[in-house]
Amino acid sequence: MASLHHHQEPHGEDLARAAQDALERSGEQWTTMRAHIFAALAGFDKPASAYDIAEAVSKAEGRRVAANSVYRILDLFVAANLARRVESSNAYIANAHPDCLHDCIFLVCDTCGQTTHLDDDRITNGVRSAAEKAGFAPERPVIEVRGKCAECDAAS
Structure with a gap:
């Protein structure tokens, strides 16, 4: 995997x-x-x-x-x-790669609004697995991390 x-x-x-x-x-x-x-x-x-x-x-x-x-x-x-x-x-x-089906992780900067898209199947598969263990059938995990991007963090 x-x-x-x-x-x-x-x-x-x-x-x-x-x-x-x-x-x-x-x-x-x-x-x-x-x-x-x-x-x-x-x-x-x-x-x-x-x-x-x-x-x-x-x-x-x-x-x-x-x-x-x-x-x-x-x-x-x-x-x-x-x-x-x-x-x-x-x-x-x-979606810059519409032929690839996977869950996404978004890093959203609260200062400038820039959003970075990450693909990390270890994390998203872990979320899916945890949901399944809880008796839940996950269809589309939504993972977003809000904070500051490197540029905005450096500027503050």
Whole structure:
């Protein structure tokens, strides 16, 4: 069993193509609106809310896009492993490796909002195992650590 693992992370058009391929393999269509929402999401350097994404798409498209529409598409993206939801911030990040299914750990800086994504199967498998021992059937562990990133910690 791998513990820490690393990925080749596509960017730009390669990431959009990987997301499109993954969504289509799941039986869904890659529509123009879904492409615009994914592009906006992938363009943020920090987790983005549905309202942030709706605003970015609205500006790019020159027409108003409702946050409710964005939420529905983000839910689809999360279900298809194209995006991850940072629960404590009610925000989303593009999944840079949509073909890899695993649980994520997020380190969230309370000062600047930067969120770092870690893959450590030892930790997430331990959480799953503890839940199972307690008679619980885990479906999607959410592990978030809030604190200060190295830059903000050094600045204080």
